[in-house]
Amino acid sequence: MPLEVGFPFRAGPTLSYGAPKGVDPKMLMGCRVVVPLGSKKEIGVVVGLDGPKTPGLKPIEKVIDVQPAYLPSILSLARWTADYYISPLGPALRSAVPGEVQSKIFRKIRFLLPADTPVPDKLSRTEKELFFFLSQKGEIELKTLASRFSKAALNRHLLDFERRGWIASFDILETAPGSKKIACVSVNVDFQSPQSITDFRRLVSEFPAKDEKKKLLLLYLLEHSGFRPLAELVKRFAVSRAAILGLAQKGLVKIERKSEAELTVFAEKKELVLSAQQKAAFEALRQTLGGGKFAPFLLFGVTGSGKTEVYFAAIDEVLKQGRQALVLLPEISVASQIIARFRARFGNQVAALHSGLTPGQKAAAWKAIRAGAYPIVVGVRSAVFAPLEKLGLIVVDEEHSASYKQTEAAPYYHARDAALMRAQLEKIPIVLGSATPSVESFYHAQTGKYRLLELTERFSGQKMPRLQIIDLRHEAKPLLAGNLSGTLVSSLKKSLEEGDQAILFLNRRGYSFWVHCSSCGYVFICPRCDAAYTYHKKDFSLRCHLCGKKEKSPSVCPQCLGATLDFRGTGTQRVEEGLAAFKDLGVARMDYDTTRKAGAYHKILSDFAARKYHLLLGTQMVTKGLDFPLVNWVGVLSADAHIYLPDFRSRERTFQLLTQVAGRAGRHTKEGKVLIQTYQPENPILQEVATGDYRQFYENEITERKKHFYPPFSRLVLLVFSSKKEEAAREAATAWAAKLASLSKTLKPLEVLGPAPHFLAKLRNRYRWQVMLKTGQIMKLTPELKKLKEDWQRFHKTDSVFLDILVDPQSLV
Structure with a gap:
């Protein structure tokens, strides 16, 4: 029986191999294997039991997995992802299992002669250098050699050396790292014995006053009955490591090395209290749980309405049925607070999968999920492939977010739509x-494809925030540094004086996003992207936010040599500078530049929660998922930036962005206030945001979409051709059109x-042209596009033109 094998690290087709002797082929489905491919060995995945019949079938050389890494449902989802998004199966398989878990094969070269062997005289200069280098190293990876010697010549020389018996080459299988273990502490008590617990409490109560911190630490561990990281306890209770080691020597605590999966996360023991609307939504969900049928719901709830509590109730029910739940979040900036809430509710039952984890943490979490250790997985986009074998419910929070769309590399899948397909495959x-x-x-909910559940009121009983539009045309000029109007500043000052916290939103980082010479008109442009540089004042640099190019900001114009440089446009750095009057109250800036370092994002949020800062200034990171009891004021510095982008979704994105950031205000005990600065207060989108009328927005938008044959009345496919030569990209786009x-x-x-030409006509030194398709028959179109792409690649292997096919693009700019 020929087995079909796909290759996670190759973009080519699947191939057929024979099963190893004595192994039941059916047991290999979803397993990673080592197979010969040409002169090399590759890691593949058995994806089918009936591969194409091939003469001289080669056998699988090694089976890596004892337990299949790919569940049947994940293999089906990977195939659907590859087919629908017009991608080879390999990249889809790579997306389904994190790179931190994937095994890799690398080739090593071993020098077989004594290290002091003289270099033969008849060798060429390059061969002599290679011979001497190998003799000194003894054993080395091929990729290290390739970085030092010309690849074409290197392969030829190595083959010659191997024929002469000077070297041997061999392949090494590198498996994923094991989970890192850290020192953890638990009290030395028999928790099955009430008497043991009583005796321990009495012993701790007799501690002298000077040991109060140790006493609190021991009572904390006793109450929570599990292991906690030693480093965490040192920080939480301000005790030294030596003090904890001293408790261990006295037999009061035990210290063991544990992995993250073995730690205890303590769950709340509070009863979940639902409002009448939440109960109705939960009851509708509950009736479908465990029913063995695909059932899609749209939970439409105003900001602060308690959608998360509905998720909790549904997951409680799923766990009672012995099944598992998957919760997707759009991005790491939303994930941190929500993951904390899930762990507070469900304790050790929650695993997190996101880019903020170290490679070891991600590998350990994935392996534990595959082993069934976690019934709940909360994660970002790629978590849609989480290996949950008894999945009973999927939740996609903030389903509207464009962050669910993969844009970095193929397959360019949308995690929300992949989740819908997984739910359909799993019948849940x-x-x-x-x-x-x-x-x-919302259209699918209106037409009956999804069932609509609504939460129209805030869970706390609070009113929606009062929203005020500031017409910048009528504000005193000039505006304060950072584009701050007098009306906004006075309102902010009053709110902070009342003890509130506040959020300021501006979706542009840097100091100034346009630098030009006021004498000759010269504009500073990134030569790689033909896009304006952004000025960053902190290090006096010009940076391209598209490709990352950076150069020192000049003091004179390179064209006319005049010292008349004008820094236009406002970014978060300039606003921070303009907020100097509020510095004593604490101003935190949260954008890409301040959150690059590991843990920086979480530190800013935790410090803000602890009221070390009263004002949080940020980009899109601050618009959703954040819930702080004292945030009762939100300011939007520029509402006009996104409305007129040449993208049919620009109105929708603007409405969502402004509504979401406004929803951060007044979620608990006090009515919130939101101020939005604009030069176009009469714009219909801003009026819809001001009234909070989603349905009016939807009715206006759906009318325009239908008129112009845009989604949901069609599906879009964007073909992007890129080349270092503009003419080559244009010709390829013309031929395809x-x-x-x-x-x-x-x-x-x-x-x-x-x-x-693409909206970004040049990116990273590649010119880009596009062809856009609107279709009413996407399932018939994608196979045709796949055939066209395969034919084009077959006859244009040496072309310098790259082709990306984006099905259901979320942005056209």
């Missing part, structure tokens, strides 16, 4: 939650728009 319910649903999701125009005659309705 799925809940899409949002205060500002995507137009497509002609092919697709002929295809439109048989696949109606199909509109072909373009070719045209």
Whole structure:
């Protein structure tokens, strides 16, 4: 029986191999294996039991997994992802299992002669250098050699050396790292014996006053009956490591090395109290749990309405049934607070999967999930592939977020849509939650494809925040540094004086996003991207926020040599400078520049929660998922930035962004206040935000979408051609547009728009052209596009033109 093997680290087709002797082929489904491929060995995954029949079938050389790394449902989801998003299966398999878990094969070269062997005289200069280098190293990885010697010549020389018996080459299988273990502490008590617990309490109560910190530490460990990291206890109770070691020597605590999966996370023991609307939503969900049917829900709840509590109630029910739950969040900035809430509720039953974990932590978490140690997984985009074998419910929070769309590398999947497909494959319910649903999701709820659940009031009983539009045309000029109007500053000052905390939102980082010479008009442009540099005042640099290029900011214009440089536009650094009057109250800035270091994001939020800062200034990071009891004031410095982008979603994005950030205010004990600065107060989108009328926004938007054949009435496919030569990219786009125009005659309705330069016409030294398709038959179109792409790649292997096909793009700019 030929087995079909896919390759996570290759973009080519699947191949057929024979099963190892004595191994039942059915037991290999989903297992990672080592197979010969040409002159090398590769790691593959058995993805099918009936591969293409191939003469001279080679056998699988090694089976890596005892337990299959890929569940049947994950293999099915990976295939769907590859087919729908027009990607080879390999990248989809790589997405399904984190790189930190993947095994790798690398080749080593071993020198077989004595280290002091003289270099043969008849060798060329390069061969002599290689011979001497190998004799000194003894054994070395091939990739290290390739970094020092020309690749073409290196392979030829190594083959010659191997024929002469001077060296041997061999492959090494490198498995994923094991979970890191750290020193952890627990009280030395028999928790099954009430008498033992009583005796321990009495002993601790007799501690002298000078040992109060040790006493609190021991009572904490006694109450929570589990192991906690020693470093955490040192920080929490301000005791030294030596003091804790002293407690261990007295037999009061025990210290052992534990992995993160072995630690105890303490769950709340509070009863979940639901409002009438939350109960109704939960009851609708409960009726589908365990029913063995696909059931999609849209939970549409205003900000602060308690959608998370509905998730909790549903997950409680899933756990009672002995099944598992998957919760997806759009990005790490939203994840931290929500993961903390899930762990507070469910304790040790929650695993997190996100980019903030170290490689060891991510590998350990994935392995523990696969072993069934965690019934709840909370994670970002790639967690849609989490290896949960008894999945009973999927939750996609903030389902409208564009962050669910993979944009860095193929396959360019949308995690929300992949979650819907997984729920369909697993025959389970799925809940899409949002205060500002995507137009497509709300349309599906209106037409009966999804069941609509609504939460129209805040859980705390608080009113929605009062919203004030500030017309910057009528504000005193000039505005204060940082584009702060007098009205906004006086309102902010009053709120802070009343003891509130506040959030200021501006979706531009840096100091100034446009630098030009006021004498000759010269504009500082990134040569790699043809986009304006952003000025960063902290290190006096010009940076491109697209490719990362950085250079020192000049003091004179390079064109006219005049010292008349003008820094236009406002970024978060300039606003921070303009908030100097509030410095004594504490101002924290949260953007990409301040959160690059590991743990920086969490530190800013924890310090803000602890009231070390009263004012949080940030980019999109501060617009969603944050819940602070004392935040009763929110300011938006520029509402106009996104409205007129050449993208059919720009109105939707603006409405969602402004509504979400406004929803951070007044969620607990006090009515919130939101101020939005704009030069266009009469704009319909801003009026809809001001009234909080999502349905009015939706009705206006869906009318325009239908009129112009945009989603949900069509599906979009964006083909992006890039090359270092602009003419090559343009010619490829033109040729494809002609092919697709002929295809439109048989696949109606199909509109072909373009070719045209991309909105970002040059990115990272590559010119970009595009062709956009609008189709009413996406399932018929994608196979045709896949065939066209395969043919094009087969006949253009040496071309310098790259082609990316983006199905359901979330942005056209």
